[in-house]
Amino acid sequence: xxxxxxxxxxxxxxxxxxxxxxxxxxxxxxxxxxxxxxxxxxxxxxxxxxxxxxxxxxxxxxxxxxxxxxxxxxxxxxxxxxxxxxxxxxxxxxxxxxxxxxxxxxxxxxxxxxxxxxxxxxxxxxxxxxxxxxxxxxxxxxxxxxxxxxxxxxxxxxxxxxxxxxxxxxxxxxxxxxxxxxxxxxxxxxxxxxxxxxxxxxxxxxxxxxxxxxxxxxxxxxxxxxxxxxxxxxxxxxxxxxxxxxxxxxxxxxxxxxxxxxxxxxxxxxxxxxxxxxxxxxxxxxxxxxxxxxxxxxxxxxxxxxxxxxxxxxxxxxxxxxxxxxxxxxxxxxxxxxxxxxxxxxxxxxxxxxxxxxxxxxxxxxxxxxxxxxxxxxxxxxxxxxxxxxxxxxxxxxxxxxxxxxxxxxxxxxxxxxxxxxxxxxxxxxxxxxxxxxxxxxxxxxxxxxxxxxxxxxxxxxxxxxxxxxxxxxxxxxxxxxxxxxxxxxxxxxxxxxxxxxxxxxxxxxxxxxxxxxxxxxxxxxxxxxxxxxxxxxxxxxxxxxxxxxxxxxxxxxxxxxxxxxxxxxxxxxxxxxxxxxxxxxxxxxxxxxxxxxxxxxxxxxxxxxxxxxxxxxxxxxxxxxxxxxxxxxxxxxxxxxxxxxxxxxx
Numbered sequence: 001x002x003x004x005x006x007x008x009x010x011x012x013x014x015x016x017x018x019x020x021x022x023x024x025x026x027x028x029x030x031x032x033x034x035x036x037x038x039x040x041x042x043x044x045x046x047x048x049x050x051x052x053x054x055x056x057x058x059x060x061x062x063x064x065x066x067x068x069x070x071x072x073x074x075x076x077x078x079x080x081x082x083x084x085x086x087x088x089x090x091x092x093x094x095x096x097x098x099x100x101x102x103x104x105x106x107x108x109x110x111x112x113x114x115x116x117x118x119x120x121x122x123x124x125x126x127x128x129x130x131x132x133x134x135x136x137x138x139x140x141x142x143x144x145x146x147x148x149x150x151x152x153x154x155x156x157x158x159x160x161x162x163x164x165x166x167x168x169x170x171x172x173x174x175x176x177x178x179x180x181x182x183x184x185x186x187x188x189x190x191x192x193x194x195x196x197x198x199x200x201x202x203x204x205x206x207x208x209x210x211x212x213x214x215x216x217x218x219x220x221x222x223x224x225x226x227x228x229x230x231x232x233x234x235x236x237x238x239x240x241x242x243x244x245x246x247x248x249x250x251x252x253x254x255x256x257x258x259x260x261x262x263x264x265x266x267x268x269x270x271x272x273x274x275x276x277x278x279x280x281x282x283x284x285x286x287x288x289x290x291x292x293x294x295x296x297x298x299x300x301x302x303x304x305x306x307x308x309x310x311x312x313x314x315x316x317x318x319x320x321x322x323x324x325x326x327x328x329x330x331x332x333x334x335x336x337x338x339x340x341x342x343x344x345x346x347x348x349x350x351x352x353x354x355x356x357x358x359x360x361x362x363x364x365x366x367x368x369x370x371x372x373x374x375x376x377x378x379x380x381x382x383x384x385x386x387x388x389x390x391x392x393x394x395x396x397x398x399x400x401x402x403x404x405x406x407x408x409x410x411x412x413x414x415x416x417x418x419x420x421x422x423x424x425x426x427x428x429x430x431x432x433x434x435x436x437x438x439x440x441x442x443x444x445x446x447x448x449x450x451x452x453x454x455x456x457x458x459x460x461x462x463x464x465x466x467x468x469x470x471x472x473x474x475x476x477x478x479x480x481x482x483x484x485x486x487x488x489x490x491x492x493x494x495x496x497x498x499x500x501x502x503x504x505x506x507x508x509x510x511x512x513x514x515x516x517x518x519x520x521x522x523x524x525x526x527x528x529x530x531x532x533x534x535x536x537x538x539x540x541x542x543x544x545x546x547x548x549x550x551x552x553x554x555x556x557x558x559x560x561x562x563x564x565x566x567x568x569x570x571x572x573x574x575x576x577x578x579x580x581x582x583x584x585x586x587x588x589x590x591x592x593x594x595x596x597x598x599x600x601x602x603x604x605x606x607x608x609x610x611x612x613x614x615x616x617x618x619x620x621x622x623x624x625x626x627x628x629x630x631x632x633x634x635x636x637x638x639x640x641x642x643x644x645x646x647x648x649x650x651x
Contacts (some may be wrong), residue, residue, distance in 0.1 A: 027325020085157025
């Protein structure tokens, strides 16, 4: 019988950790497409790589050149923008490269399009606690119940205006009556966010094994940033083409509730009513707080009923000076209750000039006989700041918001090993010994698939010897303008009869309401995987089909149910690739094809076999609509063989 541990002690190495801040090598501020370079010097002998974080300041810069404060229609108007809600600051990192800082500078690790891989990790390894932590330190945005809607629209992280890291929630107008988001820093609506970003998509910096930094001569880390139109998005609650029924609702032009039975009283916005003031309903705003209003001062808008088609909008507005113009917000106020027949506080919207609509807009005030009131099918307000006068998205490519990433520093956890350990390792290395360091990483093999390619046999030239799994993410490879990406114009329905493009989920109906013909569209076309009518898939390697029967995905593609086998394959794949599969709520929104090539701690050599992914798009009623770029990540163990002053990378 072994002796109780109380009477024995195991030999443990006394280890201490300290945080070290390392500034970037190549500048003070960066924008999309640029690189950030860090050097971890070799005087830091050991590091705990998994605790390494990128510390930086982030700020969105609204493009200069839109309409002036006093103009009627001279280009784009103001609107709020934010980081990708799910990824936060991690959406900014497109490529990661890690070099040994020796004379030869061998490439130790490289992950291409790591924000796509991070999208899988953040969507499938998540829960409420994880999301809350990410929203605190990484710039992610969580759904807040305080801004829930009443129409059963799915929750979204693009609705949080009260505590958003990218912009202020309550901005007063300036002396001209407007507030420009690209104004000087003292009055700018966009604020600087402090981000702490983990680098877990890198194999080395995602490892929990202490890294011998000194014996490789130190490390050189390169981070390539993505473009702003990939990272920056408009709020869901101001968009026409995305979760439209969660937008603010038109209440009335006078702010008064129609008393029961008061025939002839009309609080709607009739075609003969010219006014510069109207009111928002408490529904979808959950009260009358300015901080909950998703629109900003200077934003242009239009109004549309929930049941009408996307194309049937209130496009024609007129003022005394212009025959066709979208109204523009000058001020946002709270109108106190107990005024006339107003029974509760309301949000008051003040315009820069009086306007009238070409189609009457019904009030959502208290119901009454013979009065223009609509409780069942309300009218919603949506932003037209990025629309032309004809109601279509701006065609000009000149609307290009940017971002500035500044004060970048790499926070490294230095591990202090005892001198006896260091001496022993140096002695071993001087006698020709080899230090092996293994870590789990991903190599991205890309494949371009045309829209009309219904059956594709994707050959993957895998060069990795110790493979664990395959994560294949088909992203939309279409070319979109910045405006299309920001406000989901690229995801518009073909028609309003139920015809789907990719990645669309139909909204649920409120009981008794004439709703449900609008959709949730993806605004992450370069990040999320699209199912796009995929019927089935199957892998072929080691001379046989894997699994033995095709994995059917038609139910996922047609939005009618769940294809269980596909989810089981994804779960096994994520588990062996070091991504804990804790959530599958995004299985349709962020679709990927997964395959575990090994089990538990095992590996398999795929470098000597013909490896293929066979995909079929055979859905008659749901044909593919997008060309796709397959990002096929092979999760594998990579080994560093460190001998003297040389480092050999065994993939």
